[in-house]
Amino acid sequence: MDILSYLPFLVALETDGAKAIGAGLAMAVGAIGPAWAIGNLVGKAMEALGRNPEARGAIQTNMILGVAFAEALGIYALLTALIIAFVI
Amino acid sequence: MGSWVMPTAYLLGAGWYFAACIILGVVVGRWADGQTGLEPVFTLAGIILGLAVALLGGIRMLMPLMERIGSDSPEKK
Amino acid sequence: MSRIRIIVIVAITLIVIGTGFIVASGPEPHIAIPPEILWTFGFFNISSTMMASWAAMLILIVLGYFATRSMKLIPTGVQNFVEGLLDAMLTQMEEVAGREKARHFFMVVATFFLFILVANWVALLPFFKAVGITQDYGEEIFHEIQEQQVKGEPFDDDHHFLTWIMDDVGGVKMALPGAETFKFELHLGEQPGEALDRYIVALSEQFTDFRATDDEHPSEADVHGAWEALQADPEAPKFHGEGAHAALPAGSKLASLAEEEGVPSPALGVTLSSLEFPGQKVGMVYPFFRAAFSDVNNTLALAICAFFIIEFWGFQALGLGYLGKFFMNPLKNPIMTFVGFLELLSEFIRIISFTFRLFGNIFAGGVLILILTFLVPFIAPIGIYGLELFVGLIQAIVFAALTLVFAVGAVEQHGEDHESHGTDDYGHDPNAPGDTHAPLPSGAAQAH
Numbered sequence: 001m002d003i004l005s006y007l008p009f010l011v012a013l014e015t016d017g018a019k020a021i022g023a024g025l026a027m028a029v030g031a032i033g034p035a036w037a038i039g040n041l042v043g044k045a046m047e048a049l050g051r052n053p054e055a056r057g058a059i060q061t062n063m064i065l066g067v068a069f070a071e072a073l074g075i076y077a078l079l080t081a082l083i084i085a086f087v088i
Numbered sequence: 089m090g091s092w093v094m095p096t097a098y099l100l101g102a103g104w105y106f107a108a109c110i111i112l113g114v115v116v117g118r119w120a121d122g123q124t125g126l127e128p129v130f131t132l133a134g135i136i137l138g139l140a141v142a143l144l145g146g147i148r149m150l151m152p153l154m155e156r157i158g159s160d161s162p163e164k165k
Numbered sequence: 166m167s168r169i170r171i172i173v174i175v176a177i178t179l180i181v182i183g184t185g186f187i188v189a190s191g192p193e194p195h196i197a198i199p200p201e202i203l204w205t206f207g208f209f210n211i212s213s214t215m216m217a218s219w220a221a222m223l224i225l226i227v228l229g230y231f232a233t234r235s236m237k238l239i240p241t242g243v244q245n246f247v248e249g250l251l252d253a254m255l256t257q258m259e260e261v262a263g264r265e266k267a268r269h270f271f272m273v274v275a276t277f278f279l280f281i282l283v284a285n286w287v288a289l290l291p292f293f294k295a296v297g298i299t300q301d302y303g304e305e306i307f308h309e310i311q312e313q314q315v316k317g318e319p320f321d322d323d324h325h326f327l328t329w330i331m332d333d334v335g336g337v338k339m340a341l342p343g344a345e346t347f348k349f350e351l352h353l354g355e356q357p358g359e360a361l362d363r364y365i366v367a368l369s370e371q372f373t374d375f376r377a378t379d380d381e382h383p384s385e386a387d388v389h390g391a392w393e394a395l396q397a398d399p400e401a402p403k404f405h406g407e408g409a410h411a412a413l414p415a416g417s418k419l420a421s422l423a424e425e426e427g428v429p430s431p432a433l434g435v436t437l438s439s440l441e442f443p444g445q446k447v448g449m450v451y452p453f454f455r456a457a458f459s460d461v462n463n464t465l466a467l468a469i470c471a472f473f474i475i476e477f478w479g480f481q482a483l484g485l486g487y488l489g490k491f492f493m494n495p496l497k498n499p500i501m502t503f504v505g506f507l508e509l510l511s512e513f514i515r516i517i518s519f520t521f522r523l524f525g526n527i528f529a530g531g532v533l534i535l536i537l538t539f540l541v542p543f544i545a546p547i548g549i550y551g552l553e554l555f556v557g558l559i560q561a562i563v564f565a566a567l568t569l570v571f572a573v574g575a576v577e578q579h580g581e582d583h584e585s586h587g588t589d590d591y592g593h594d595p596n597a598p599g600d601t602h603a604p605l606p607s608g609a610a611q612a613h
Contacts, residue, residue: 057260058260061257061566064559065563065567068559068563068566071526072522072525075521075529076525086198097170097174100174100178101174104177104178106291110290110291110292114292118296118339121337122334122337127298128453131297131453135296139290
């Protein structure tokens with residue numbers, strides 16, 4: 001194991017390279033959860049709509065509300081990424 | 089030429105008019121600022137005037153399109 | 166429209182897009198989370214987002230004035246439009262909240278919806294974030310170094326400056342196509358003299374052909390070379406030493422400061438007290454208008470308003486029994502005590518989530534448009550504008566709908582059986598004595 005080959009990575013921790021890695025990871029990993037949640041939510045809404053097309057208004061309203069909650073978490077991840085990249 | 093050409097042309101024309109009015113207003117405002125030296129006043133006035141002219145003219149240009157849409161579907165929003 | 170006009174318009178569009186790729190390449194965009202402060206009156210700052218909020222308020226007030234000017238029983242024109250809008254909102258609210266509650270909550274929820282919607286959509290007009298005051302940064306950087314020198318301490322924080330090289334065109338400072346970015350940083354713990362040396366070298370590298378051997382810690386030879394290069398070029402920025410400040414233009418901010426302490430430059434051995442830019446300027450555009458809710462202060466204010474209004478409605482409906490939802494007797498019901506405490510906490514967390522949901526969506530959209538405009542000038546932002554329209558609408562709906570839902574939850578009696586729950590989807594309210602709405606077909610009961 002060559003310790004010296006790790007030196008560039010350690011150097012990156014002190015410069016803007018670390019910021020870039022942090023921002024990228026924050027957004028990338030942070031988007032997984034909301035994406036899965038929203039996909040589930042809309043899928044179930046489609047199923048419900050298919051079973052009962054007349055309840056369209058209620059299903060639509062509640063789906064939008066649920067999607068907003070889930071998307072907020074993704075937006076928090078985006079904000080963290082932006083703050084890491086531009087403010088810190 | 090299909091039926092998508094006319095609305096596209098209307099929208100493009102109205103869009104250009106809109107943007108050109110605002111840009112012209114801003115440019116005139118900035119030039120007036122450069123001449124007289126009061127920094128924001130003329131620029132803001134240029135923006136507002138340009139926006140007003142753009143809105144009035146743009147809506148007038150888009151009225152035929154909106155009426156056509158309105159008469160196509162029986163439902164009114 | 167004749168065929169010729171169509172062809173001409175399409176051709177002009179294509180030509181402009183093509184030249185946009187070539188000509189409209191610009192410097193780096195300046196992204197800042199805090200809003201740019203345009204003017205200051207004592208303690209009162211006017212920022213670009215405040216101007217945009219005022220613009221949205223103005224639009225709503227003007228719309229309201231024209232809608233109610235000469236009200237007729239059968240509405241026409243603007244009144245018709247506004248009445249249709251309000252009716253659509255009320256119908257949607259009645260589905261969630263029931264008839265009386267919807268009317269009780271209508272004013273506040275509709276205001277939230279309309280204000281957020283107008284503020285989001287008006288941010289898509291062409292002049293937002295593009296036209297503004299040109300802040301002269303060249304002198305300001307020197308001013309900061311000077312202030313630190315007066316304090317006599319090293320810098321206590323990093324300060325990044327991102328500026329554009331602007332030209333003076335007929336009295337107007339603007340960044341021409343192909344303008345360059347000029348970046349400078351003041352480091353933590355640096356002495357003002359060292360910062361001045363670095364600034365001299367940076368300016369010289371930007372404006373002349375001089376290249377230093379080391380940008381971060383310039384040697385004495387570097388600084389001397391930079392100084393010579395700056396003095397040689399008539400268009401380059403000029404530093405003046407003490408006694409030379411009479412040469413400054415009278416209104417310049419630095420003329421009044423030149424009586425104060427100059428900054429000694431360790432490498433050059435002289436004290437410099439002023440700086441002027443005869444040729445190109447170093448500056449940044451502070452836009453007049455910026456999307457009203459791309460500012461955390463703005464969204465936080467709305468979220469706090471929503472919080473207080475929901476609590477007020479809760480107290481109004483239930484009296485002090487409203488507190489009985491959160492504070493339960495630990496002896497009778499130990500689990501519910503904990504749940505009650507969590508519900509109290511969630512009331513406050515709602516403020517945070519309201520704030521950041523709206524802020525994140527609008528700010529991220531603005532940053533996306535800005536960066537795309539600087540990367541691929543005319544084509545890429547087109548699709549993003551469509552997305553921004555949609556996102557603006559959805560965020561307005563979500564804010565208003567969530568306020569409504571939380572208000573309904575706050576007003577509910579504990580254990581109530583949802584008496585006035587809402588209409589079923591044929592537009593009939595099962596509990597209303599007589600339905601003044603005629604039974605509507607289900608397609609029109611939901612307003613799209």
